[in-house]
Amino acid sequence: MRTARGGVAGVQDLSTLAYVGGTLVAAAPAGCVAVDLPPDRRALPPDEAARIARFLRPQDRHEREAAHGLLRHLLGGHLGRDPETIVLARDGNGRPFLPDRPALDLNLSHGGGWVAVGLSAGGRIGVDVEGSVRPVDWDGIAPVFLHPAELDAYRGLPAGARARQALELWSVKEAFLKATGEGLIAEPRSVRPIADGSAWRLARAGLSLRAGSRLLSDGARLAWAVEGEREVAVVVAV
Numbered sequence: 001m002r003t004a005r006g007g008v009a010g011v012q013d014l015s016t017l018a019y020v021g022g023t024l025v026a027a028a029p030a031g032c033v034a035v036d037l038p039p040d041r042r043a044l045p046p047d048e049a050a051r052i053a054r055f056l057r058p059q060d061r062h063e064r065e066a067a068h069g070l071l072r073h074l075l076g077g078h079l080g081r082d083p084e085t086i087v088l089a090r091d092g093n094g095r096p097f098l099p100d101r102p103a104l105d106l107n108l109s110h111g112g113g114w115v116a117v118g119l120s121a122g123g124r125i126g127v128d129v130e131g132s133v134r135p136v137d138w139d140g141i142a143p144v145f146l147h148p149a150e151l152d153a154y155r156g157l158p159a160g161a162r163a164r165q166a167l168e169l170w171s172v173k174e175a176f177l178k179a180t181g182e183g184l185i186a187e188p189r190s191v192r193p194i195a196d197g198s199a200w201r202l203a204r205a206g207l208s209l210r211a212g213s214r215l216l217s218d219g220a221r222l223a224w225a226v227e228g229e230r231e232v233a234v235v236v237a238v
Contacts, residue, residue, distance in 0.1 A: 022121030022230065023120045023233065024232070024233045025117070025222070025232055025234045025235070027116040027235075028066075028236070028238075030063045032237055033073075052064045063110035063111065063113070064110055067110040070108075070117050071117045072086055074119060075098070093183055095178075105120045105121075105125050106125070110129065112129070112131010116129040123227030124179045125226050125227070126175040126177065126178030126224065126225045127178065127223070127225075128224075129171070129220060130167060131218075136167075138162055138167075145169075145188035146166075146169065147192040148189075150169065168223070171223035172213055173193065174223065175224050179207070179209055200213075202225070207227055208227065210225065212232065214234060
């Protein structure tokens with residue numbers, strides 16, 4: 001099992017991974033979480049179960065349950081607790097946190113059959129995973145989320161490259177805005193990450209953030225944003 005900078009593991013193995021610099025991003029197919037984790041490792045408190053039950057689409061409910069199950073699995077391994085005993089709260093923007101471990105930042109995402117969780121003991125973290133199953137009219141929605149300079153560059157790309165670029169920018173911006181705590185209340189066009197090699201950088205909300213992304217096996221996109229320069233262990237369960 002490789003764990004640093006992009007390894008592969010089973011879902012059960014994820015709770016035993018060592019954090020690199022205190023920061024871990026883990027992703028898994030939602031179906032793998034449901035199959036690989038026993039019910040007690042996926043237990044949800046009544047309030048979270050009720051929140052999930054309000055989702056209309058069965059796939060959304062399934063993915064959200066899997067995301068919270070994976071989060072509790074990772075926290076249980078990290079904290080040495082039974083996952084069902086872990087109490088999560090939400091801040092004013094709906095961002096989850098541990099009341100008894102406020103220095104441990106956490107974030108989660110789900111979409112396109114995937115779930116992702118981020119944990120950081122050294123500053124803020126945001127994660128986003130975007131599926132590639134549903135067709136998206138990127139040319140139509142690009143003006144909604146791209147900065148004007150990004151939009152000009154996007155329109156100059158060959159048709160085949162536009163979707164890949166748009167999906168990466170969408171997921172990276174989501175990760176940045178989840179790290180700052182703004183989420184979807186922010187205007188995505190106001191966010192202009194600066195490319196730095198294979199990474200992206202953004203100074204916003206008093207934070208200096210760095211993001212990365214990874215193409216998953218079925219064309220989905222995983223992105224993460226962290227505070228500072230800490231190394232991130234990125235692991236995808238199969």
